[in-house]
Amino acid sequence: MMRKYEGAFILLANLEEDVRNAEIEKVKNIITERQGTIEKVNEWGQRRLAYEIDKKREGYYVFVDFTSEADAVNEIDRICKISDNFVRHMITVEE
Template sequence: MRKYEGAFILLSNLEEDVRNAEIEKVKNIITERQGTIEKVNEWGQRRLAYEIDKKREGYYVFIEFTAGADAVNEIDRICKISDNFVRHMITVDESN
């Protein structure tokens, strides 16, 4: 188990319940695979640094968690096939 930080940008025009369901989906993947969620930081709606697929804004969410590689791979897979995620990135937290 390693510490990770996930950065997720969701579509800015999603309804709140849909957006929360997508965030919960990621959190459930972590906990179902014996991982722990340290912190969830929702920045909310922000302007993107550059246009992505003709979109200028996104909803930013950062999740710090501890999990195995299988959870990270599943999160990556789910984010790639979902149309609600604009971008995502999961990095290993080397601060410890």
């Protein structure tokens, strides 16, 4: 069943722009490969973290609104966990 989600991703602040864009593309590709649709991508850019994570004070914030099946969410979750470039990520269902 297709559902609406919002993904919040914090990437390492010191990533090269092309590496960061590749990571964002990877997330978007997982959604589209599974017949999902991307509603909106909102890049907040470099921000100070609310608290230190792994000795890091800053992160690059990206928000993605999308519609997809649950398997796309599971795959994004898996990719973010194994990638060192993501500091934190969270995907929530929009009611």
